[in-house]
Amino acid sequence: MPSATGKTVILGSGGTIAGTAANAADAVGYTAAQLGVECLVAAVPALADVALECEQVAQVDSKDMTHAVWQRLAQRCAHHLVRDDVTGVVVTHGTDTLEETAYFLHRVLAPSRPLVLTAAMRPATSLQADGPQNLLDAVTVSRSGPGGVAVVLAGVAHAAADVRKLHGWRLDAFGSGDAGALGVIEAGRWRAFRTVPPGAARGLETIAGDPAAWPRVEVVTSHAGASGRVVDALRALGVDGLVVAATGSGTVHAELAAALQRARDAGVAVRVVSRCAFGPAIDVASGAVDARTPWQMRVDLLLELLAARASGAAARR
Ligand code: ASP
Secondary structure (H helix, E strand, C coil): CCCCCCEEEEEEEECHHHCECCCCCCCCCCECCCCCHHHHHHCCHHHCCCCEEEEEEEEECHHHCCHHHHHHHHHHHHHHHCCCCEEEEEEECCCCCHHHHHHHHHHHHCCCCEEEEECCCCCCCCCCCCHHHHHHHHHHHHHHCCCEEEEEECCEEEECCCCEECCCCCCCCEECHHHCCCEEEECCEEEECCCCCCCCCCCHHHHCCCHHHCCCEEEEECCCCCCCHHHHHHHHCCCCEEEEEEECCCECCHHHHHHHHHHHHCCCEEEEEECCCCCCEECCCCCCEECCCHHHHHHHHHHHHHHHHHHCCCCCC
16 A cells, blocks of 8 residues: 555445345345444455545435435545545445446545545355455545546546446446546556546535425436327426437437427426437537436536526526
8 A cells, every 4th residue: 555644534325335135146035234334344354554524424325325414425436525624535336326426426526635436246145255355445545546526446547537337247347438547556556558637526515405496407318119198297297407328429319309398498408418328429511529327427527507596596407
């Protein structure tokens, strides 16, 4: 572990990394979010001499992630990241919505210090648990890696803007596609492949209000047989924003496109990105490309609508 001057703060939020199973050979039939963050740290002897501080922010299976947990996590990360005695922050999380939380923290905080999310594909009780090594690697990156939000699993660090969960059970389930990984943890040391600009932070004030009152933003998919009726139903329910997971480079079924126009006319903000795992949506007229996933775009539209609400301006439709 390279020496860094300050502490690493480890924030626990649940997930399989904190999960337990009755049978050590069972990597599927387990319960996520059972062990506290101190317990996860205790399972990594190499962390015994590292200056650490632990805090349990939540204890959830990340498939059930809520805006309230996101708000609390962002607040606690921001609190610790400005402390003079803190070098970086690590968040232990579930893998299911890891990329969404990473992107949310990236867009809200865009921190100049390392904010590293880590997780595990197998529960802590597994015969070959991956959580302890991932946690150690995440702490290494928090002490010697780049500033900004990164996701660390299976010895690889990914930038929040590029990371996607690509596999349901493999230990190296995450990838960065065409963008490539940020770097690796090699023989216990950080090795950078590339750097990423920090981007602009929306700021904690954007998400200060009661999460129960945040704008409603839903994702709809363009697919064979799409009728657009789901869009009409969501419009009738008062949805504020819609993100379309479109085919290919951003094409939308004609029936769905007609319903989306009705939604726009009614004041709903609509954004279109590709449902493909990699490869951007392309605006043919302008040539502009947008490689955000539907879930990333949902975060951006949510933050845009929150900011517009705060300033009293109408969001772009
Ligand atoms: N359902 C779990 C979670 O996301 C899966 C995992 O962590 O791998 O919390």
